[in-house]
Amino acid sequence: MKLNETRFNAPAVTMGLLLLVGLPFIVGLLVQYDYLQELKQVSDERLTLYEMTLDSELRKYEYLPYLISENGMVSAFLTKGGEGVPVNRFLKRVNTIAESSVVYIIGTDGVVKAASNWDRPNAFIGLDLGFRPYFRDAMEGRQGTFFGVGITRGEPGIYISHPIKDRDEVIGVAVAKIALSPLEHLWKEGGETLFVTDANGVIVLTSRPSWKYMSLTPLDEGTIQEIHNREHYPRFQLKHLPWKTRTRFGFVQETTIGKERFLMNTRGISGTDWKISYLTPQAPLWERTLGVSLTTFVLLGLAVLTRLFLRERRQREISRQQAVEANRIRDINRQLEQEVEERKRTEHELRAAQEELIQAGKLAALGEMATAIAHELNQPIAATKTYVASCRLMLKRDKLDDLDPTLRKVSELGDRMAKVTGQLKSFARKTTDKEIEFDLRQAVKEALNLMKHQFVVENCDLKLSMPGQPVQVMGDRMRMEQVLINLFRNGLDALQDTPEPLIGVRLYEDGDRATIHVWDNGPGIAEEVGKKIFEPFVTTKKEGIGVGLGLSISYKIVKDMRGDFRVANREPNGAEFFIHLPLCKHQQEAKL
Numbered sequence: 001m002k003l004n005e006t007r008f009n010a011p012a013v014t015m016g017l018l019l020l021v022g023l024p025f026i027v028g029l030l031v032q033y034d035y036l037q038e039l040k041q042v043s044d045e046r047l048t049l050y051e052m053t054l055d056s057e058l059r060k061y062e063y064l065p066y067l068i069s070e071n072g073m074v075s076a077f078l079t080k081g082g083e084g085v086p087v088n089r090f091l092k093r094v095n096t097i098a099e100s101s102v103v104y105i106i107g108t109d110g111v112v113k114a115a116s117n118w119d120r121p122n123a124f125i126g127l128d129l130g131f132r133p134y135f136r137d138a139m140e141g142r143q144g145t146f147f148g149v150g151i152t153r154g155e156p157g158i159y160i161s162h163p164i165k166d167r168d169e170v171i172g173v174a175v176a177k178i179a180l181s182p183l184e185h186l187w188k189e190g191g192e193t194l195f196v197t198d199a200n201g202v203i204v205l206t207s208r209p210s211w212k213y214m215s216l217t218p219l220d221e222g223t224i225q226e227i228h229n230r231e232h233y234p235r236f237q238l239k240h241l242p243w244k245t246r247t248r249f250g251f252v253q254e255t256t257i258g259k260e261r262f263l264m265n266t267r268g269i270s271g272t273d274w275k276i277s278y279l280t281p282q283a284p285l286w287e288r289t290l291g292v293s294l295t296t297f298v299l300l301g302l303a304v305l306t307r308l309f310l311r312e313r314r315q316r317e318i319s320r321q322q323a324v325e326a327n328r329i330r331d332i333n334r335q336l337e338q339e340v341e342e343r344k345r346t347e348h349e350l351r352a353a354q355e356e357l358i359q360a361g362k363l364a365a366l367g368e369m370a371t372a373i374a375h376e377l378n379q380p381i382a383a384t385k386t387y388v389a390s391c392r393l394m395l396k397r398d399k400l401d402d403l404d405p406t407l408r409k410v411s412e413l414g415d416r417m418a419k420v421t422g423q424l425k426s427f428a429r430k431t432t433d434k435e436i437e438f439d440l441r442q443a444v445k446e447a448l449n450l451m452k453h454q455f456v457v458e459n460c461d462l463k464l465s466m467p468g469q470p471v472q473v474m475g476d477r478m479r480m481e482q483v484l485i486n487l488f489r490n491g492l493d494a495l496q497d498t499p500e501p502l503i504g505v506r507l508y509e510d511g512d513r514a515t516i517h518v519w520d521n522g523p524g525i526a527e528e529v530g531k532k533i534f535e536p537f538v539t540t541k542k543e544g545i546g547v548g549l550g551l552s553i554s555y556k557i558v559k560d561m562r563g564d565f566r567v568a569n570r571e572p573n574g575a576e577f578f579i580h581l582p583l584c585k586h587q588q589e590a591k592l
Helices: 002-059 063-069 072-080 085-098 133-139 181-189 221-229 283-298 300-368 370-396 400-428 440-457 477-494 550-560 585-591
Strands: 102-107 112-115 144-149 156-166 169-178 193-197 203-206 243-248 252-257 260-268 275-281 436-439 461-465 472-475 502-510 513-520 564-569 575-582
Touching: 002 181, 002 193, 002 260, 002 275, 002 300, 063 085, 063 102, 063 156, 063 169, 072 085, 072 102, 072 112, 072 156, 072 169, 085 102, 085 112, 133 144, 133 156, 133 169, 181 203, 370 400, 436 440, 440 461, 440 477, 440 502, 440 513, 472 477, 472 575, 477 502, 477 513, 477 550, 477 575, 550 564
Parallel strands: 461 502
Antiparallel strands: 102 112, 102 169, 144 156, 156 169, 193 203, 193 275, 243 252, 252 260, 260 275, 436 472, 502 513, 513 575, 564 575
């Protein structure tokens, strides 16, 4: 009987032992899996936050080299030379306002010509940086971005470059350097463990200073030589960071660096070849797993209760951390919204100022055409008075049969005056930003109608050539009329001392675009004026006649219509302007 009891109890004891040993192990695995999922979620959120912070830090300085490249003083300095102190002071002021590390200008020979740190030790002026990739990118006409360590002071940073052009020719490179060390300091103070690697696997940013400029994979001699040739990381040997990695549960990457073990989450940074990695220490994971397993081994029931208690506590801690992070993200979003609103407001003010400037140009054109307009209206007014006097005389003499033809002539004169005033009202009316399809021939005709009496007053001949079929483009017809009237006015002013003044206008199609060619037989444009004729306050008129905004406004209008505006001197004498505008898509397709 005892033998039977032993046989009967042996399987139960075996199952009990298996349960006692196996259940804590299974529970431990379950605890690890559950906790790893939570850590993965938190890691994703933290990685997103740091990626957004880094991306924001990089993007808020992208405009700076472009702003410098568009400055007329910088272009004049590169093309004409001269004293560099004003340019250096301008760069220092820009650098101070933007809070960047340093901004500077490189000539086409790769040598720094001006810099914001010109008055400090280790100034960049005179440095040969032609080997830097961002210089070569800008010389090829595109924006360059490069991370590297400075060759003078050894400070790391992001270099952003933009070509400086004069008539589509690259005459230099504008560069802004942004130091990212404050960002690393914030990471370190926050107690986080993360790093950013470049395309070669070299750590360029990290909260652990001892890891900086170490590579995650051994670099071959060719790669190291290429990095040294570019002086990417001068004075650093690019040692290999010994680490091992494996995947747990199919979704978590476990990494060992030295004696430390982490859970690593890696993500690529949009728009760059960099990767950002966030490391979560594994010590809390193992402590929790061991504690739960031991508790389960001693008392399964208590282990279950302890598990529930720990889970609830973890949830509260995670909820608290998530609430803190949510508040931080909300603060960041609120700041971004304020910056976006400020930018929108600034753009709105600039657009309004541009519209007012265009409208002022129209009114100025009408003011200059006032004499011709008055002459155009005086003739029908005088004729109207004569016809009215005739009608009164016919009424006195009771000649009613002749009254109707005379009144009809008075009505025709009224229509004539209404047409003139209608053209003036249409031209003076404020335009909108809406782009519509219109016939370019109509814009030329309306501009010539408004200027025809000015041609008569100035005794200037007109030579007009236009195609018989419509030339359809997209844009604002009224603004294009303003551009043409400005060209006609400038031409008439230039022809005042010419014996037989002549202005030519030719409209034609050239491939997928339309061209308006306006020329005259005047004295032409001086070479020093022609290089900057589209800049504001540049004028060829006599002092007191013009302020030099007409061609600048016209240039902006043509650029807004995705067109091109050119000026040149004409052989044997005179000046000529070319306006190129893209044809409407359906008209381009019809030509194929």
